[in-house]
Amino acid sequence: MTTILVVNSGSSSVKYQLVDAASGARFASGLVERIGEPLGRIQHQAGEARSERELAVPDHAAGFAAMLDAFAQAGTPISELGVAAVGHRVVQGGSEFVEPTLITDEVAERILALGELAPLHNPAHYQAIVAARAAFPEVPHVAVFDTAFHQSIPAEAYTYAIDTTVAAEHGIRRYGFHGISHLVVSRRAAAFLGKPVSSLKQIVLHLGNGASACAIDGGISVDTSMGLTPLEGLVMGTRSGDLDPGLMLHLLRVGYSTDQLDQLLNKRSGLMGLAGSNDFRDLQRAAEEGDAASQLAFGVYVHAIRRYLGAYLVELGGADTIVFTAGVGENSPALRAAVCAELEWFGVRIDPARNTAVGGGPRRISADHSRIEVLVVPTDEEAEIARQTWQLVSA
Ligand code: AMP
Numbered sequence: 001m002t003t004i005l006v007v008n009s010g011s012s013s014v015k016y017q018l019v020d021a022a023s024g025a026r027f028a029s030g031l032v033e034r035i036g037e038p039l040g041r042i043q044h045q046a047g048e049a050r051s052e053r054e055l056a057v058p059d060h061a062a063g064f065a066a067m068l069d070a071f072a073q074a075g076t077p078i079s080e081l082g083v084a085a086v087g088h089r090v091v092q093g094g095s096e097f098v099e100p101t102l103i104t105d106e107v108a109e110r111i112l113a114l115g116e117l118a119p120l121h122n123p124a125h126y127q128a129i130v131a132a133r134a135a136f137p138e139v140p141h142v143a144v145f146d147t148a149f150h151q152s153i154p155a156e157a158y159t160y161a162i163d164t165t166v167a168a169e170h171g172i173r174r175y176g177f178h179g180i181s182h183l184v185v186s187r188r189a190a191a192f193l194g195k196p197v198s199s200l201k202q203i204v205l206h207l208g209n210g211a212s213a214c215a216i217d218g219g220i221s222v223d224t225s226m227g228l229t230p231l232e233g234l235v236m237g238t239r240s241g242d243l244d245p246g247l248m249l250h251l252l253r254v255g256y257s258t259d260q261l262d263q264l265l266n267k268r269s270g271l272m273g274l275a276g277s278n279d280f281r282d283l284q285r286a287a288e289e290g291d292a293a294s295q296l297a298f299g300v301y302v303h304a305i306r307r308y309l310g311a312y313l314v315e316l317g318g319a320d321t322i323v324f325t326a327g328v329g330e331n332s333p334a335l336r337a338a339v340c341a342e343l344e345w346f347g348v349r350i351d352p353a354r355n356t357a358v359g360g361g362p363r364r365i366s367a368d369h370s371r372i373e374v375l376v377v378p379t380d381e382e383a384e385i386a387r388q389t390w391q392l393v394s395a
Contacts, residue, residue: 001084004386008089009128011120014063017382021390024383032063044070060127086132086141087389090125092118093145100388103141142389149179150221157223176224178206182214184384185325185377192362201316208326209237215312225308235301237278240269271297280328302338325379347371
């Protein structure tokens, strides 16, 4: 029995999947969203059957209960589906959780305590973990950390140049996120190329609503663009990415509160702040129709990616592959073409027909004579969480 329930709770949502850890096959999946708002929503899919329902979901425990209800409504209570273990994605594992970890009461409390570093995420994970352990008391629960893959980053890359006493007191360093995605995508890219991951220098660009770049040397993360929090680095859907820290001091001095600053930088910045939408499709459409703000936002987004691309090419001493993944990376040929434009001198040459061809799985978009292989590789964090969960509980 290798059926794993994967629970991926965000600040106001719970995504879930029932996955076969051995094959990665998906039996059922769903999303509870708008948790904490007056009216939430659950979408559930089992095989071909889809359902959608609006209901109040005050917190993540209620979200988990809504998921259990959706399975029952779809015909088979989840208790009859042979769940062998539950894998929880946890955003912040600090410096202490470097591997998938069996969740005990103590581990759950540590995950909650790390909420100091990830206030939007870890408390939500904790609620979902408590609800899941109550619903599935007999099976092992495993936490898979988004920060774990980046624990290999060397000190010169993870250290911020601030007073070391302050940094030590508050756990301030670069942790990096999207680690589960960077790991699975880099392994799948290597498999696609038919080469051992240990032989490749890769730059993975995870471009979704959240976005990060990762420099991976021989399968090991050596640098990444997100930092202490998922706010640093690339321009994102609603997050600013890199800023002069003096900008925050300035806004605090002119009267912004901490919460207002948090809202501004996490919810009203990035593509949303520049062009009024965090949906990349809207942005592209508006830019093509001549909207100047959307054109600028597209340019700022591309500029940030190219800065990191340049930095990581130097850090890695060149690269064998550049890999695009997540919603924007997998689906926007225009973005990929803009990121790779005029890099022929560095050995990057996109094949326009391959770039625009519609395809589902991993694929090459570089020309045959491109020195650096440019790939599109779909991410699958849930399959990876299921795999790691199963690996731990079956050991
Ligand atoms: P994710 O967080 O990985 O689900 O990615 C979400 C982002 O991917 C949103 O900004 C979407 O607009 C974007 N996206 C999804 N499909 C497409 C598409 N066909 N073209 C451009 N962007 C897309």
